[in-house]
Amino acid sequence: MSNVFNFTFVPWFRSVAPYIHKLRGSTVVVGVAGEAIAAGKLPLIAQDLALIQSMGVQIVLVHGFRPQVNEQLQAKGHEAKYSHGMRITDSVALDCAQEAAGQLRYEIEAAFSQGLPNTPMAGATVRVISGNFITARPVGLIDGVDFIHSGLVRKVDTEGIQRTLDMGAMVLLSPFGFSPTGEAFNLTMEDVATSIAVALQADKLMFLTEVPGIALDAGAPHPAKDSEIDTELPLADAKKLLTALPQATQPTDTAFYLQHCIRACEGGVERSHILPFAVDGALLLEIYTHDGIGTMVVDEKLESVREATMDDVSGIVALIEPFEKDGTLVKRDRTEIERDAGNYTIIEHDGVIFGCAALYPYPEARTGEMAALTVSPDTQSQGDGERLLKRIETRAKAQGLQSIFVLTTRTMHWFLKRGFVQVNPDWLPEARKRKYNWDRKSQVLVKKIG
Structure with missing residues (x-):
């Protein structure tokens, strides 16, 4: 049994080595959908991120909290409202978002603090630092709809984030931003992760989401439900596909994450990825294997x-x-x-x-x-x-x-x-x-x- 294990492990580990060398010293922004945490995937995601960081990769982690905020709203008997693919954040929704963010940050920090013997986190020392690195502005009125406390990223404190990364820490951000007057705005994980990736000129932007990636026939009039995933999508093709797709109104729409990947690549991020959190080890498979597991949008064919x-x-x-x-x-x-x-x-x-x-x-x-x-x-x-x-x-x-x-x-x-x-x-x-x-x-x- 041991010989069989050695026979498979050694060639595999050697095949991974070029990717480990290539990514050492790189910066990766990871956006984790709140649905992944609600599905109980946080412990495994934390283990994989700790492993990736141990191999010399600087990580900025941005978490989402859509289902958690909706759960808080439901508990208060308040309806979740959306328009143009964004949450309309009234004062009740803002309170719920702050509560959800506090709880999630606590859970994430706890996940990275584990270190029991004989577990993947044994010996891992992951310092997680959060901060007010995002300056936000209000979404305002769109087509007569007032988004109230919903905001967009105005500015990223790249110097502060980079200084924290250089200390060897992982940067953890909730989708919140503050105006120069101290007003809080509810942002989207996707906007925050994309804005940070562009501001840092990160090597990768990775979305860990409820969708498996972009289907090969995504632009067809009637795409098949079980279509294969396009593992590498050149930026020009991605932009062409986006114009053919209906406007995204929810995260499961093909255009939803694609539009952020395109924006990141246009902004100078070399590669942006859409990965399924349902696949165990999706981050490792995407980073350290040739074909990966989801869809990678890239400015040009890497081959x-x-x-x-x-x-x-x-x-x-x-x-x-x-x-x-x-x-x-x-x-x-x-x-x-x-x-x-x-x-x-x-x-x-x-x-x-x-x-x-x-x-x-x-x-x-x-x-x-x-x-x-x-x-x-x-x-x-x-x-x-x-x-x-x-x-x-x-x-x-x-x-x-x-x-x-x-x-x-x-x-x-x-x-x-x-x-x-x-x-x-x-x-x-x-x-x-x-x-x-x-x-x-x-x-x-x-x-x-x-």
Whole structure:
């Protein structure tokens, strides 16, 4: 049993390492919907946030309190009123919001103070600091509706928040703000989290909500209830989708969180995320795995195909090593890869290399060898192999080559489907024929590109 555990744990932990390194020192703003706390998810969310912080991430946590305020209103026999997707906060609702915020802040601080032995919080020292970091202004009148004590963020005390984060503390904020005259305003968690993320130029804005993300067919006239989630949505596509959607009036509407993600990205936040709190560990899955669990809105596609540099050698070695061990690829020394780094094309996603291929030209024969074509098992069947092949063909044409060839023992059919034809090893350029391993019996396949 122990050996099986080791076999799965070690490769998994190593695969997470690039994300841990990349996010160390970054700033993440997390907006947790009040529904998540009402559903009893707070202890697990606190454990995950404490773990993320322990790996060097600065965290600003903003909590929502819609269901808690509504519960307080109901207890007082007062009706909850909304318009334009916002709460109309009269004096009774403001009192309820203040009571709910006080109770939630107490619960959140208690969750981060746990440290029993043999629990995920054992040894975790999370200092949580709150403060009057938000200056607010009234929403005022919209279409004749007076929102009374409902407000919007006017200004964020970025210096105060950053100083607190630099002390090693987690910043906790309720959706409240105060005017310069001391008047309190009820804000929305989404507005506060987005405004803080933009003001801090945070690396990520993450909404932990009751919705799983943005469905792939969200813009269709009749989207399916069980449609797959779009894990990565470029900002341009997100904006186009938002214009096609009806105006959001409640948090479960597709446009509700999407509009805040778009605003954050337009304001300079690199990535904004919509995650389901119903999935245990959603924050960890989104931050530390390739595809994540919800929808990420990003200013541009994070995946890029480019030529390798010396800085990429370690990533290339780590990628191809398992395929060399199982015999799919011929063993290459690190020094050889360092020497030939300029021959490699890589596919990089969010700073992690997920695919590579090398081009070795034989100008005298007007051909070139495509070698070490590798795609990570995590992203196979997503078209990365085709993208690498296309880039290698482009590089070969630019060098005046008329064909490319590959030597393979296991993946012949993949190449045949993409226009390669099998030839006798005697076809190989003389210089390559001298290095051909007749014992390995690799098949030679050629594709014309001229």
